[in-house]
Amino acid sequence: MKTSIEEKAGSRMPSVGSVDAVSYDAVAEVRTREAVVQLLLAHGPLTAAALAERIGFSSAAIRRHLEQLLAEGAVISREASTLGRRGRGRPARTYLLTEIGRTRLPHSYDALAIEALEFLSDVGGPDAVATFARRRAEGIVDGVRGELAAAVDVPAKAEILARALTGAGFAASVQEVGIGQQLCQHHCPVAHVATRFPQLCEEEMTVITQVLGTYAQRLATIARGDSFCTTFIPAAHQPHQLLPLSTIAAAAPNTASLHDAAPNNAAPHDQSHRITSATGKDPS
Template identity: 25%
Template sequence: MKTSDRILNTIKKDGAVTAKQLADSFGITTMGARQHLQTLENEGILEFHDVKVKVGRPTRHWSLTKKGHAQFADRHGELTIQVIDAVESLFGSEGVAKVAAERESQTLNHYANALADSKTVEEKLTKLVHLRQQEGYMAELEQDGEDFILTENHCPICKAATRCPSLCQSELNVFQSLIGHEYDVTRTEHIIQGERRCTYSVIKTSEK
């Protein structure tokens, strides 16, 4: 993978970074990292903001622009929006709702079959993350005691979900159904609301 692609993947997953952080991570010089960052800025893919520090010059942090986010796959986004528009035109909002509900049902069945042998919530989430990675969501899992954090650094259906927000609710419904009622699944960050990733808290419910 080219250094520029590695830089984009790193920023997509981790958020804003400095040239020094990239240099340390990739084993290159800070000057070399700055050159790559400057090239990507010139292409309109990255932008920066300076953060004041107590001593010395401000630290420059680089992040993706809208064009930068667009470098990552959005599965047939424009075509999907056209299909949603056509369904709404022919069958109204009720038709769109039925399409979203059918997609939710099919997704749940597919995931449930894949997770059928999982015995614990951790096993379920680990397999779910693997499935989502295959679908382009750049998913990661962290554990905090009995609780978990599922992070998706990219949404390959973002354009469709922006046009049809019920798709996002469907995904939350699917996660909750898969995990079961011993845990509450809550979305705490949301890409289509302007945040850089979608994050789900999977928190063990209090015993009654």
């Protein structure tokens, strides 16, 4: 009798010879590997023959998927244990998931992080969350503080900062935009958590201005629904000067759409018009 995993896997496979079998061939490949992973999770080490029987595919087809999973490091194989005398031919091999393989399964890390920060907020108040966010942001740049201190100018520091952010999973880059630079973070590994706790973005911005030693303006954030996080770093500035959004939009065309989407007489986001000083305070 098939388990719910096997029935689910089988029901998702398009029938051979149908239009769907051609149209969704790539999807079927992925789903078959998902079924293999689910079965290895539920039933422990299994041979290719056992997997094939449960899914309803040939052993050769399942071996092809296992080879792909082996190449990805998602599974490992070992010789199957046998009772009594072993027959002729190559010994059967069993397959089991690795830690890499387990990452293919659904996780609730974001939910756990949100619950932890909610508990921290209940126990220590909003300031405790901000302190945690600041410490986390500082940890991203701790490994490059020596390079930042030795950098000759702000553009050089921006490149070092982008490299540190990329190492932390933010896929950052720096672009020249006429009257300054634009620091783009094309991915945010904590975007869902930052939607609930904007302190993560706020304290990250504070640390960015501190390590750059200059003012900077956050124009967009993934947590607020934008395609990427954007920080404008002016080439030259006067202390306590707030650059008009129209000036920045003209210099950084990639952010112009944010202003089009903003309500009348309103900045696109709470932080989009903010300049944070090197001391971490708004120059108001």
